Amino acid sequence: MPKTYRLTPAPGDPTRKVPFEKELNAEQFRVVTSGAGPKLVLAGPGSGKTRTLTYRVAFLIHQGIPARNILLMTFTVKAAREMLGRVEQILGSRPEGLWGGTFHHIANRLLRQHAQRIGLTPHFSILDEEDVRDLLSSCVKDLKLDAAPKRFPKAAVIESWLSLAINTRRNLSDVVAEQGPQFLDQITDIEQVAARYAKRKLQGNAVDYDDMLTLWLKLLTEHPAVREQVARNFQVILVDEYQDTNRLQFEIIRALSHPHRNLLAVGDDAQSIYAFRGADIRNLLDFPKVFPGTEIHRLETNYRSTPEILALANASIQFNREQFPKTLHAVRESGEKPAVVPLTDGKQQAAFIAQRVLELREEGIPLAEIGVLLRARYQAAELEMELARRNIPYVVRGGVRFFEQAHIKDVMAHLRILANPRDAMAWERILRLQEGIGPAGARKIWERLLEAPEPLQAALKPPAFPGLSEKATRSFRRLQKTLQQLAQGRDRKLSELIGLILSGGYEEQLKERFENARDRREDLEQLMNLAVNYGEVDRFLEDFTLREPFRGETIKGWEPEDESLTVSTIHQAKGLEWRAVFVLGLAEGQFPHAKSVEEERELEEERRLFYVAVTRTQSELYLTYPLTRTTYQRGEVLQRPSTFLQELPEDVFELWRVGEESAPLRQLNQLSEEDSQEPEPDWPI
Numbered sequence: 001m002p003k004t005y006r007l008t009p010a011p012g013d014p015t016r017k018v019p020f021e022k023e024l025n026a027e028q029f030r031v032v033t034s035g036a037g038p039k040l041v042l043a044g045p046g047s048g049k050t051r052t053l054t055y056r057v058a059f060l061i062h063q064g065i066p067a068r069n070i071l072l073m074t075f076t077v078k079a080a081r082e083m084l085g086r087v088e089q090i091l092g093s094r095p096e097g098l099w100g101g102t103f104h105h106i107a108n109r110l111l112r113q114h115a116q117r118i119g120l121t122p123h124f125s126i127l128d129e130e131d132v133r134d135l136l137s138s139c140v141k142d143l144k145l146d147a148a149p150k151r152f153p154k155a156a157v158i159e160s161w162l163s164l165a166i167n168t169r170r171n172l173s174d175v176v177a178e179q180g181p182q183f184l185d186q187i188t189d190i191e192q193v194a195a196r197y198a199k200r201k202l203q204g205n206a207v208d209y210d211d212m213l214t215l216w217l218k219l220l221t222e223h224p225a226v227r228e229q230v231a232r233n234f235q236v237i238l239v240d241e242y243q244d245t246n247r248l249q250f251e252i253i254r255a256l257s258h259p260h261r262n263l264l265a266v267g268d269d270a271q272s273i274y275a276f277r278g279a280d281i282r283n284l285l286d287f288p289k290v291f292p293g294t295e296i297h298r299l300e301t302n303y304r305s306t307p308e309i310l311a312l313a314n315a316s317i318q319f320n321r322e323q324f325p326k327t328l329h330a331v332r333e334s335g336e337k338p339a340v341v342p343l344t345d346g347k348q349q350a351a352f353i354a355q356r357v358l359e360l361r362e363e364g365i366p367l368a369e370i371g372v373l374l375r376a377r378y379q380a381a382e383l384e385m386e387l388a389r390r391n392i393p394y395v396v397r398g399g400v401r402f403f404e405q406a407h408i409k410d411v412m413a414h415l416r417i418l419a420n421p422r423d424a425m426a427w428e429r430i431l432r433l434q435e436g437i438g439p440a441g442a443r444k445i446w447e448r449l450l451e452a453p454e455p456l457q458a459a460l461k462p463p464a465f466p467g468l469s470e471k472a473t474r475s476f477r478r479l480q481k482t483l484q485q486l487a488q489g490r491d492r493k494l495s496e497l498i499g500l501i502l503s504g505g506y507e508e509q510l511k512e513r514f515e516n517a518r519d520r521r522e523d524l525e526q527l528m529n530l531a532v533n534y535g536e537v538d539r540f541l542e543d544f545t546l547r548e549p550f551r552g553e554t555i556k557g558w559e560p561e562d563e564s565l566t567v568s569t570i571h572q573a574k575g576l577e578w579r580a581v582f583v584l585g586l587a588e589g590q591f592p593h594a595k596s597v598e599e600e601r602e603l604e605e606e607r608r609l610f611y612v613a614v615t616r617t618q619s620e621l622y623l624t625y626p627l628t629r630t631t632y633q634r635g636e637v638l639q640r641p642s643t644f645l646q647e648l649p650e651d652v653f654e655l656w657r658v659g660e661e662s663a664p665l666r667q668l669n670q671l672s673e674e675d676s677q678e679p680e681p682d683w684p685i
Contacts, residue, residue, distance in 0.1 A: 046304030436472030
C-alpha cells in the first residue's frame with residue numbers, strides 16, 4: 001500500500017508583512033480579521049467597503065487559505081479588476097488562482113467546465129444584447145406574429161420581460177401583467193416566442209446572459225457531484241453590493257455557501273435602489289434568518305462627506321422602517337450646511353443651478369467635480385436649455401441629452417413636417433416608425449411625395465401608395481389620420497398638437513418599442529409642458545434645433561481640465577462622488593414619484609434614492625424645488641416641497657431665499673392636497 005503524503009498550504013506571501021491593524025480603522029479591522037461563518041457587513045457610503053473586502057482577501061491568504069479556494073464576486077468588471085489589483089498591491093505579489101469577477105464571469109468559467117451536463121459543448125457561444133434581439137425577432141417571424149393585425153411587442157420589450165421574469169423567479173405572465181398589461185391578451189403568443197427562443201438557443205449551442213445564471217444554479221441543484229466539487233473549490237465566498245442581488249443570484253449564493261457557510265456579504269440596505277431591475281432588498285434584510293448565526297458588522301465611519309452632509313443623510317434615512325439602523329460619522333472637518341432652495345418655477349430653478357455652478361467654478365471647484373442629480377430623466381429639460389444658453393459644457397451620464405432621445409425626436413419630426421412639408425429627414429423618420437415600412441419603403445414613399453407641389457397634402461389623399469403590404473397600408477392609414485388632424489389643427493395649442501401625435505398612434509408605439517415606455521411617456525408629458533410657453537411651432541422648433549451646436553463651445557479662458565458638468569439620474573450616479581452636488585425637482589409628486597406614495601415599500605425605496613443622492617457630495621449640497629409647475633392641462637400649478645424635505649429637522653439645513661417670490665419651506669407645507677396634485681394625463685383627441 002503506497003504511503004500518503006499531504007502538502008500543507010504555505011501561509012501568505014512573506015515578501016510583505018501586512019500591518020492590518022495599522023492600515024485599517026477599528027470597524028474595518030474587526031471585519032477583516034473575523035473568523036469563519038456567515039457575516040453581513042453593512043457598509044455605509046464612503047466607509048471604505050472596497051478596502052475592507054480587499055484586505056479581507058489578503059488576510060485570508062495570510063492565514064493559509066489558498067487563493068484558489070477564495071471566490072470574490074462583484075457587479076461590474078471594473079470593480080473586479082480594481083479589487084484584484086488592490087489585493088495584489090497589499091500582498092506585494094499576484095494571488096495566483098484567486099477567483100474574482102462578476103456573477104456572469106464566474107458562471108462562464110464553471111459552465112465551460114461542465115457544459116455537457118447541461119446539454120451544451122464547452123465551446124458554446126454567448127449572445128450579446130443585439131444577438132438576443134435579432135434572435136427574438138426571428139422567432140416572432142417564424143411564428144408569423146409580425147403579420148398579425150394587432151400590434152405585437154418588439155424584441156427589446158420581450159427581452160426585458162423575459163429577463164425580469166428569470167431574475168426575479170416569477171412567471172412570465174405575471175411580469176407582462178405588471179409591465180405591459182395591454183399585451184396580456186397575447187400572452188400565449190409571447191410564451192410561444194419564449195419557448196421557440198429557448199429551443200433556437202439550444203440548437204445553436206448558445207446562451208444569453210440570463211441563461212448563464214440559470215444554468216449555473218441548475219448545476220448546483222441538479223448535479224450533486226458538481227455541487228460538492230464547487231464547494232471544495234470555494235471554501236470562502238465574498239459578495240460585494242449584496243443589496244443589489246436579485247432572487248436568482250441569491251439562490252446561487254445560498255447553494256454555493258450551503259456546505260461550509262463561510263459567506264461574507266457586503267452591502268447597505270439604505271442604498272438599495274434597483275428594484276425596477278429585479279434587485280430584492282429582502283436578500284439583505286433577511287440574511288440573518290437565511291444564514292443562522294450571522295455576525296453583523298457596521299462600517300459607519302465616512303471618509304467622503306462633511307459632518308453637515310451626514311447629519312442630513314442620517315436624519316432622512318431614519319424614517320425608513322425596513323432597515324438595519326446605522327449612523328454615519330464623519331472624518332472630515334466641518335463645512336457649510338446643505339442648502340434647501342425654493343424657487344419660483346422650473347426656469348428659475350435652472351437659472352439658479354447654472355449661476356451657482358459658475359460661481360462654484362470661480363471659487364475653485366472645476367466643472368468635472370460638480371454633479372446635478374435627477375429623480376427622472378424628464379426633469380433635465382429646462383436645465384439643459386439653460387446650460388445651453390450660458391454655454392456651460394455638460395455631459396449626461398448613462399444616456400443622451402433630453403432633446404436627443406429617440407422618442408423626443410420622433411414627436412418633433414411630426415411637428416417639423418407641419419412646419420416644413422418638404423423636410424425629407426422628418427418624413428423618413430416618421431415613415432420608418434410605421435409597421436411594415438422599412439428604410440427602402442420610406443424612401444420610395446418620400447420620393448413620390450416630393451413629386452407633388454404640396455407633399456403633406458399629397459400624403460393625405462386616398463388611396464394609399466400602391467405596392468405597400470397589407471400591414472404597411474394599415475399603419476400608413478393611421479399616420480394619414482394623425483397628419484390630417486395636425487394639418488386641420490394648426491391653430492390649436494402646441495401642447496394639444498403633441499397630444500394628437502400621441503393619441504394618433506405614437507403612444508402605442510412607445511409601449512410596443514421601448515421596455516421603459518413609462519419613463520419615456522413622462523418625458524413626452526414634460527415636452528407638452530414646455531410647449532405651453534410657445535405660441536408657434538416654428539419658434540419651438542428653432543429653440544429645439546439651435547440648442548445643439550453649442551456642444552463643442554467653451555467659455556473663453558476655460559482650461560481643458562475643467563471638462564464638463566455632469567448631469568445624471570441618481571440611479572446612474574450610485575458609486576460616484578463630487579465636491580458639489582445639486583439635487584433638483586424635490587417637489588411632491590416628482591421626488592418622491594407620485595405613484596410611490598401608494599405603498600410604504602415604494603416610498604422607502606424613494607427615500608433610499610434620496611439618501612444615495614445626498615451622500616454623493618463631499619462638501620456642497622443644494623436641494624432645490626420649484627414652487628409652481630406649468631402643465632399643458634391646468635396651467636400653473638402650486639407644488640408642495642418633497643416629503644423628504646418636510647420631514648427633515650430644520651437644524652440640518654439652511655433655507656436659501658432667491659428673489660422676493662420664494663416662500664419659507666414651512667409655510668408651503670400648508671398647501672392643500674387638492675392644489676398640489678395633478679390628475680392622470682388625458683391625451684387630446
